[in-house]
Amino acid sequence: MNQYFGTYQTFETTSKNEAAALIGADNLVGDLFEIDIELEESGHRAWLVNKFGKRVGFFNEAFSRKLSVMKARGLAMKAILSFVAYTDHPDPGYYWGEMAVICYNTAYESAFEKFIGSTCEHMCDGVRVRVDLGDDGVAHIIESNGEWTPSQTEPMPKMDKGTAVMKSKRSVSEKMIEQGRKGNKGCYAISWIFLFVLAAAVVFGLRSCGVF
Numbered sequence: 001m002n003q004y005f006g007t008y009q010t011f012e013t014t015s016k017n018e019a020a021a022l023i024g025a026d027n028l029v030g031d032l033f034e035i036d037i038e039l040e041e042s043g044h045r046a047w048l049v050n051k052f053g054k055r056v057g058f059f060n061e062a063f064s065r066k067l068s069v070m071k072a073r074g075l076a077m078k079a080i081l082s083f084v085a086y087t088d089h090p091d092p093g094y095y096w097g098e099m100a101v102i103c104y105n106t107a108y109e110s111a112f113e114k115f116i117g118s119t120c121e122h123m124c125d126g127v128r129v130r131v132d133l134g135d136d137g138v139a140h141i142i143e144s145n146g147e148w149t150p151s152q153t154e155p156m157p158k159m160d161k162g163t164a165v166m167k168s169k170r171s172v173s174e175k176m177i178e179q180g181r182k183g184n185k186g187c188y189a190i191s192w193i194f195l196f197v198l199a200a201a202v203v204f205g206l207r208s209c210g211v212f
Contacts (some may be wrong), residue, residue, distance in 0.1 A: 002023050002073070002105065003104070003105045003108070003138055004103065004104050004105065004112070004133065004138045004141075005070060005075070005101075005102070006100070006101065006102045006103070006131030006132050006133055007100075007101055007131065007132050008082060008098055008099070008100050008101070008128070008131070008154055008157075009059060009063055009098065009099055009101050010059075010060075010096060010097070010098050010099075010133075011048060011057040011058060011059050011096065011097055011099055012057055012058060012059075012060070012094075013056065013057045013058075013094070013095050013096065014057075014058070014072055016095075016165070018055070018056050018057060018095075018130065019094070019095035021054065021056055022056055022057070022084045022095060022166075023084065023095075023098060023167070024053055025034070025054055025085075025174060025177050026050060026054070027081060027104075027192065028081065028124070028170055028174050028178060029081050029082065029083065029084075029123055029124060029126070029167055029168060029169050029170050030067065030080065030081065030120045030121065030122075030124035030169075030170060031050060031051060031080070031081050031120070032051065032078055032079070032116065033048045033049060033050055033051075033056075033078070033079040033080070033081065033099065033208070034048075034049040034079075034200045035048065035049070035067060035069055035077040035078070035079055035101075036048075036049050036055070037064060037067055037068050039068075042061065043061040043064070043065065043204040044061060044064040044065040044067075044068045045058050045059075045061065045064050045069070046058060046059040046063065046064035046067045047081055047128075056171075057096075064181025064204055067101075067103070069154075070103045074105075074106065075104060075105060076103065076104055076105075076106050076109065077101070077102070077103045077105040078101075078102050078116055079099040079101060079122070080099060080102070080116070080119060080120050080123055081097065081102050081104075082097070082098045082099060082100055082123060082128060082194055083097055083098055083156070083165055083166075083167060083168040084097040084165070084166045084167050085097060085098075085158075085163055085164065085165045085166060086097075086163065086164050086166055087160070087162055087163040088089040088105070088163075089162050094168070098157070100119065100123065100128070100131050100154075101131075101144070102115075102116055102119070102131055108141075108142050109210040110145060111141050111142050111144070111145045111146040112141065112144065112146065113146065114145065114147065115141045115146040115148070115149070117208070118149055119131065119149070122149070123169075124167050124169060124170045124175070125169055125170070126169030127153060128153050128154040128155070128156070129149060129150060129153060129154070130150045130152040130153055130154050131154070132192065133156075135148065137150055139179075156168070172210055
């Protein structure tokens with residue numbers, strides 16, 4: 001724990017507004033989130049903040065308290081979106097998801113940032129890299145300056161009846177949108193054309209079925 005801590009952890013949303021944002025293009029699988037810990041009346045709460053500075057969810061009190069201890073010890077903390085799910089019970093249902101949480105000693109920031117970057121890239125394709133590493137794994141990251149990646153992956157958790165995974169990897173259009181945000185305007189334009197064509201196809205299908 002002095003050098004590194006990694007795990008997959010579920011998170012919740014406070015309202016439908018945050019849930020809607022999680023489904024949208026501002027929060028993509030593989031995105032990196034900051035962790036903002038606050039001490040509230042009910043206890044510690046670790047908020048997940050996306051790259052646009054918006055809070056989209058939070059960890060439970062027990063895990064938030066654990067993260068606050070790591071923060072006090074000087075560890076940096078990052079979270080990577082793995083999937084978003086919807087559970088239809090209790091009524092009216094709710095959205096939730098899972099993050100890969102990585103905490104590390106800033107003395108080895110360069111190595112761990114590279115490791116986190118490659119983990120984000122794998123997550124984009126739905127590959128859940130194992131982040132719960134032993135001493136040997138942490139040593140490999142430091143010695144390789146972040147180039148090492150574990151061969152083991154983390155399986156998706158078993159979903160209860162009434163739960164559906166809304167997204168667990170990036171779609172082609174989402175990858176294009178992200179490239180556009182990074183400065184590749186050609187991909188950005190193509191992504192919007194793709195979305196317009198898809199919407200037109202849906203409308204045409206509904207008209208053909210006599211819906212309107």
